Amino acid sequence: MSPAPPSHVSTLSPDALEALVERVVSRIQHQAQLEAVPPDPVLRGTWQDTTALRRLVDAGATRVGTDGDAPDGSRQLARYIDHTLLKPTATRADIVKVCEEARRYGFASVCINSTWVGLVARLLDGSRVMTVCVVGFPLGAMVTVAKAAETRQAIADGAQEIDMVINIGALKGGDHDRVFDDISAVVDAAAGRPVKVILETSMLSRDEKIVGCAVSKAAGAQFVKTSTGFGGGGATVQDVALMRAVVGPQMGVKASGGVHSSADARAMIAAGATRIGASASVAIVTGGSAKGAY
Amino acid sequence: MSPAPPSHVSTLSPDALEALVERVVSRIQHQAQLEAVPPDPVLRGTWQDTTALRRLVDAGATRVGTDGDAPDGSRQLARYIDHTLLKPTATRADIVKVCEEARRYGFASVCINSTWVGLVARLLDGSRVMTVCVVGFPLGAMVTVAKAAETRQAIADGAQEIDMVINIGALKGGDHDRVFDDISAVVDAAAGRPVKVILETSMLSRDEKIVGCAVSKAAGAQFVKTSTGFGGGGATVQDVALMRAVVGPQMGVKASGGVHSSADARAMIAAGATRIGASASVAIVTGGSAKGAY
Numbered sequence: 093m094s095p096a097p098p099s100h101v102s103t104l105s106p107d108a109l110e111a112l113v114e115r116v117v118s119r120i121q122h123q124a125q126l127e128a129v130p131p132d133p134v135l136r137g138t139w140q141d142t143t144a145l146r147r148l149v150d151a152g153a154t155r156v157g158t159d160g161d162a163p164d165g166s167r168q169l170a171r172y173i174d175h176t177l178l179k180p181t182a183t184r185a186d187i188v189k190v191c192e193e194a195r196r197y198g199f200a201s202v203c204i205n206s207t208w209v210g211l212v213a214r215l216l217d218g219s220r221v222m223t224v225c226v227v228g229f230p231l232g233a234m235v236t237v238a239k240a241a242e243t244r245q246a247i248a249d250g251a252q253e254i255d256m257v258i259n260i261g262a263l264k265g266g267d268h269d270r271v272f273d274d275i276s277a278v279v280d281a282a283a284g285r286p287v288k289v290i291l292e293t294s295m296l297s298r299d300e301k302i303v304g305c306a307v308s309k310a311a312g313a314q315f316v317k318t319s320t321g322f323g324g325g326g327a328t329v330q331d332v333a334l335m336r337a338v339v340g341p342q343m344g345v346k347a348s349g350g351v352h353s354s355a356d357a358r359a360m361i362a363a364g365a366t367r368i369g370a371s372a373s374v375a376i377v378t379g380g381s382a383k384g385a386y
Numbered sequence: 387m388s389p390a391p392p393s394h395v396s397t398l399s400p401d402a403l404e405a406l407v408e409r410v411v412s413r414i415q416h417q418a419q420l421e422a423v424p425p426d427p428v429l430r431g432t433w434q435d436t437t438a439l440r441r442l443v444d445a446g447a448t449r450v451g452t453d454g455d456a457p458d459g460s461r462q463l464a465r466y467i468d469h470t471l472l473k474p475t476a477t478r479a480d481i482v483k484v485c486e487e488a489r490r491y492g493f494a495s496v497c498i499n500s501t502w503v504g505l506v507a508r509l510l511d512g513s514r515v516m517t518v519c520v521v522g523f524p525l526g527a528m529v530t531v532a533k534a535a536e537t538r539q540a541i542a543d544g545a546q547e548i549d550m551v552i553n554i555g556a557l558k559g560g561d562h563d564r565v566f567d568d569i570s571a572v573v574d575a576a577a578g579r580p581v582k583v584i585l586e587t588s589m590l591s592r593d594e595k596i597v598g599c600a601v602s603k604a605a606g607a608q609f610v611k612t613s614t615g616f617g618g619g620g621a622t623v624q625d626v627a628l629m630r631a632v633v634g635p636q637m638g639v640k641a642s643g644g645v646h647s648s649a650d651a652r653a654m655i656a657a658g659a660t661r662i663g664a665s666a667s668v669a670i671v672t673g674g675s676a677k678g679a680y
Contacts, residue, residue, distance in 0.1 A: 180525040180551075180617070181589050183559035205527030207553060229525065231474040233499030234536060235543070241535030242528060249529070257474075259501060265477035295475050322616070323474070 166377040167198055169357060172366070174224050174255075174346070175199040175373040178321065184211065191215040197377050203255065203369060205229065206246050213250025225251035227278060230320035232257030232292065236274045243281035254278060255288040255317060255346075255369075258304055260295055268307055275311035288315035288346055288367075291335075294325020301331065305338035315367065319349030326350025329363040336364025352382055460671040461492055463651060466660070468518050468549075468640070469493040469667040472615065478505065485509040491671050497549065497663060499523065500540050507544025519545035521572060524614035526551030526586065530568045537575035548572060549582040549611060549640075549663075552602070557594055562601055569605035582609035582640055582661075585629075588619020595625065599632035609661065613643030620644025623657040630658025646676055 175194045177186060187208050194202045194216070201222035202212050213223045225246035228234040234242075236259075243254050256278045262270040279287050289308035293301055305316050316335050318327040326349025335345050347360035348369025357368050357376050372382035469488045471480060481502050488496045488510070495516035496506050507517045519540035522528040528536075530553075537548050550572045556564040573581050583602040587595055599610050610629050612621040620643025629639050641654035642663025648670050651662050666676035 178525070178527075180527050180554040180586065181558055182527075182555045184555075184561065185559065186555075205525060206529035206532060207527045207555070209529065229528075231472070231499060231523065233472075233474050233476075233501045234523075235500035235503065235539050237539045238500060238532060238536035242532035245529050245531045260474040261476045261478075261480075261501070264475055265479065267478065292474065 166354075166379070169354065170198045170373070170377045171200055172357065172361060172368050173199045173373045173376065174201045174203040174348075174367060174369045175221075176203040176321075176348070176369050176371050178203070178205055178226060178229070178371075180205075182208075187211055188215065191221075193374055194221045195219050197374060199373055200367065201253065206242050206249075206251075209246045209249040209251050222252040223250050224253040224255060225249075226290075226320075227254050227256040229255075229257055229290075230292075230322035232260045232290070236277045239274065240277045240281040243278050247281070247283060247285055251285065253286045253288065254282050255290055257290045257292065257320060258308070260292055263296070263300055263304055263307075268303065271304070271307050272311050275308055275313055279312040286314035286344075287312070288317045288344070289313045290317045290320055290348075292320055292323045293318045293328070293331045294323050294349075298334070301334060302338050305335050309339050309343060313343070315344035315346050317346035317348055317367075317369065319369075321349045321369075321371075323349075327360060327365075329359050332360050332363040332365050351376070354379055460648075460673070463648065464492045464667070464671045465494055466651065466655060466662050467493045467667045467670065468495045468497040468642075468661060468663045470497040470615075470642070470663050470665050472497070472499055472520060472523070472665075474499075476502075481505060482509065485515075487668055488515045489513050491668060493667055494661065495547065500536050500543075500545075503540045503543040503545050516546040517544050518547040518549060519543075520584075520614075521548050521550040523549075523551055523584075524586075524616035526554050526584070530571045533568065534571045534575040537572050537581075538577075541575070541577060541579055545579065547580045547582065548576045549584055551584045551586065551614060552598055554586055554589055557590070557598055557601075562597065565598070565601050566605050569602055569607055573606040580608035580638075581606070582611045582638070583607045584611045584614055584642075586614055586617045587612045587622070587625045588617050588643075592628070595628060596632050599629050603633050603637060607637070609638035609640050611640035611642055611661075611663065613663075615643045615663075615665075617643075621654060621659075623653050626654050626657040626659050645670070648673055 175190055177190045187204060191202055191212055199221060201224040202216060203224040203226065204212050206225050206227065209223060209225045216223055227242045227246065228239040239256060246254060256275070259271050259274045275289055291301060291304040296304065308316050316339055318331050319325060327347035332345055332347050339345065344366045345364050346367040346369055347365040351357055351360060351368055351370045352372045352375065354376050360368060370376055375382040469484055471484045481498060485496055485506055493515060495518040496510060497518040497520065498506050500519050500521065503517060503519045510517055521536045521540065522533040533550060540548060550569070553565050553568045569583055585595060585598040590598065602610050610633055612625055613619060621641035626639055626641050633639065638660045639658050640661040640663055641659040645651055645654060645662055645664045646666045646669065651670050654662060664670055669676040
């Protein structure tokens with residue numbers, strides 16, 4: 093008797109996958125007003141209006157004000173943000189700085205390359221801020237075994253979430269089995285920690301985005317994510333709405349790349365994003381705006 | 387008794403490394419006319435002059451004309467070129483095409499991301515064209531264990547050379563031990579296959595380039611290489627001459643990024659390059675010029 097296969101590997105035949113994709117494409121094509129996805133009520137509004145804010149709290153919006161900070165919602169917004177530093181030139185001193193900022197402003201996480209995971213996990217120890225590690229980054233063209241090895245090491249070093257890049261060339265070439273197996277191997281290696289799949293939407297057609305979302309969901313990922321910030325394009329409201337429509341309400345959607353201001357971040361959340369990836373995080377929560385690739 | 391350490395790991399203390407770097411910097415600073423590094427005689431000349439070509443052959447330049455092709459030296463030039471396709475959007479069909487081109491024009495190798503090594507090694511089987519795989523590409527910020535795993539898998543899949551990216555942030559932060567250990571681990575994982583260390587020169591100061599070369603040599607690499615093609619800058623004649631001066635005559639120097647024409651390639655070789663990385667390889671050997679990031 094051969095051993096039982098892992099729970100979500102090889103359970104999706106090419107035919108079944110094609111059928112899934114067909115169903116998803118069909119559902120999307122018949123769904124009216126994609127861009128009218130309801131905004132998250134917790135973050136709707138300008139937050140300059142404290143009456144409106146109080147009304148939301150009265151209505152049961154438990155996250156509002158629980159951190160006891162200003163009524164502009166900046167701390168609530170901070171909890172959506174993966175504070176991100178992925179530049180190859182980043183030094184230890186730069187990494188220490190983003191960890192300090194993440195603690196101070198209450199960001200959801202610090203998102204870094206795998207060489208920094210051990211340091212970041214130590215610096216964030218005892219805080220609510222998570223350690224998030226990118227894998228196969230930013231090209232996604234790393235062999236599956238190496239993506240899995242990078243994931244295992246990141247988890248061992250203290251990563252709590254994994255942001256992997258999809259095999260873009262395999263996706264564009266129609267090799268969906270390979271895309272599925274690649275994601276599945278990372279999900280297995282993450283051993284229960286959430287995996288986000290970066291699609292690099294600027295390089296994909298609409299159908300490829302849909303297939304990428306469907307395969308990510310089938311392979312056990314917990315989030316889909318728009319962009320690496322290195323691929324010449326970033327998150328758009330349209331892509332976030334499309335991704336949210338494909339994956340449904342249970343999965344996370346992360347908008348990343350080109351999110352420079354509070355207005356950008358709120359627009360993404362209104363379109364269906366549940367996480368924001370940004371390097372301009374401090375500007376976003378302090379009401380400013382910053383330029384940068386990510 | 388503890389087991390003996392691997393041959394070149396941990397043999398270089400921080401003090402010894404500092405001393406090495408000091409010696410190298412000192413040697414460079416006192417070396418006159420860096421840019422007057424002697425050109426490779428095999429490729430010196432315009433190659434439009436068949437008399438000069440015949441004179442070189444008579445003088446013992448064994449590689450000239452041995453492939454029986456045109457007297458412009460294009461086939462000799464081809465043997466210097468790693469024909470390169472690293473775009474994340476490359477599909478199987480694109481990879482097959484570069485392998486066919488490499489066989490037809492006699493390039494030194496096909497250089498690809500690790501997801502494609504198995505396919506490329508099969509397609510090149512029985513030819514003189516090598517399979518070259520990039521590792522930790524293009525940011526170099528992948529944890530060492532993952533770079534080693536990617537290297538081992540690439541070798542198992544048929545890679546004959548490894549082009550790894552140096553840990554740029556560790557280099558810039560002055561953490562030379564970490565840079566050394568990272569390269570050493572890949573050299574060990576490559577199990578005797580040559581390792582090229584990509585410095586990403588456009589992101590480094592002159593001193594960082596010198597240290598990067600010195601540490602690469604100390605850690606057992608066989609080549610230093612200028613650029614990934616994804617870092618916003620490419621090879622320059624000045625950088626190639628500097629790298630050649632630091633590593634001495636025994637190591638290889640690969641010029642990559644922005645090499646678009648035969649003239650570009652010959653200038654790099656004249657400055658001390660022994661290998662060229664290019665995606666415009668066909669244009670280079672057929673006398674044209676092409677634009678592109680790499």
